[in-house]
Amino acid sequence: MSEENKEEIKNEAVENPTEEVTEELTEEALEDIVEEEISELDQARADAEEWENKFLRANAEMQNIQRRSNEERLNLVKYRSQDLAKKVLPSLDNLERALAVEGLTDDVKRGLEMVQESLLNALKEEGVTEIATDGPFDPQLHQAVQTVPVDEEHEADHIVQVFQKGYQLHERLLRPAMVVVAQ
Amino acid sequence: MSEENKEEIKNEAVENPTEEVTEELTEEALEDIVEEEISELDQARADAEEWENKFLRANAEMQNIQRRSNEERLNLVKYRSQDLAKKVLPSLDNLERALAVEGLTDDVKRGLEMVQESLLNALKEEGVTEIATDGPFDPQLHQAVQTVPVDEEHEADHIVQVFQKGYQLHERLLRPAMVVVAQ
Structure with a gap:
């Protein structure tokens, strides 16, 4: 211009x-x-x-x-392994139930333990860990499915028994541990 | 300005x-x-x-x-499940070996099959499928660990036996099937 x-x-x-x-x-x-x-x-x-x-x-x-x-x-x-890890957890439950069956031969027991171990290792390598249940009840990690009265062996708000193990991926909850709590 | x-x-x-x-x-x-x-x-x-x-x-x-x-x-x-899926495959192998043991009780066998089924379902839901071995040998999907001479039952370049199952995630190979090929 x-x-x-x-x-x-x-x-x-x-x-x-x-x-x-x-x-x-x-x-x-x-x-x-x-x-x-x-x-x-x-x-x-x-x-x-x-x-x-x-x-x-x-x-x-x-x-x-x-x-x-x-x-x-x-x-x-x-968190890439989150979905598959969640879906693999019922297999671990089934393995634990199978291992609890009475009268397993040593071969079968070793076989089941091998599967369990390899599965737990696979999950661990991807950042999946079992939720600790040896301390006090934590509503962020544990789900109370039953309560029992406090006695000499069990303090209030402590875990008495584990019905189903819980798991987390890094700090993210995959599923809570199902527990019985003393109250 | x-x-x-x-x-x-x-x-x-x-x-x-x-x-x-x-x-x-x-x-x-x-x-x-x-x-x-x-x-x-x-x-x-x-x-x-x-x-x-x-x-x-x-x-x-x-x-x-x-x-x-x-x-x-x-x-x-x-492909998020690729790493965990790969690591879960040895558990499937162990389950197959456990199921091949002679003299399992029905309870144990049912237990093992339950674990196997739940694991296969978990993998399937994440897009993992077993590699077919009923057709001709495909070097993209199969690894020939042994060859046998062609006979009346087995055509050339066809799979005679599967040593270890192969798997893929969608169209991506997780591990090839280990096979015996007729030549």
Whole structure:
């Protein structure tokens, strides 16, 4: 556009050679052009500032997206085994029940223990751990399915018996331990 | 800046009142100002264009990041069970070996089959399937650990016996089936 403006100035000078005579008129025309240029300059500068702000916002948003995406990926990786681990837990329960059957031969018992061990190792390697039940009752980790009166052997709010083991993946609960609590 | 320029023009007019006398000098000064304004306008427009381009590039990059991040997330979710599934497979092998032991009582056998079934179901729900071994040998899915001569019962390149089952997660191989092939 500025080239066009220069062109306009030249053209006006060529097309209106009479203006050359009246110095004041030319001056006024030039002043008009200066005013116009200043207004166009203001506009161009406002445009530049607007695009710069848009760029800065887009850049900030991009960094946010990348940060969120990284957090999400780390979380997905950390808890990736959650679904399969949850579904494998009933197999562990079945193994424990099978091992509790009376009169197993040594071969069968060793076989069952081998399966149990390999399954527990697989889960452990993926971050699954058994929930401790040797301390006081914790409603975040234990589910009380029955209560018994406090006696000499069992303090109040302590676990008396475990019906079904509980498990967690890292610090996330997979399922609570089903317990009997002294009250 | 444009306000400053206007100010400069006014100041020059006030500080140099003698210029008012010589019309040609004022005209030249105005022409200089026009030239200067045009050059500043060019600069401002170039700046605006540069920031616009930077914004457009940042915007395009942002969309790329989002697309890649979505693809990555879908992939992470689809194959999330890969590691645990791989580690659970030896338990299935142990169960099969335990079930092959002679003289199991019905109770023990039922117990073992229950564990096996629940484990296979857990894996199946997560997208794990057993690799078929009833067709021709496929080096993408089967590993030949032994070969036997072709006979009336077994065609060339067909699987005669399975030493260890293979598994895949969706279309991704977890481990190949270990097989004996007729050749």
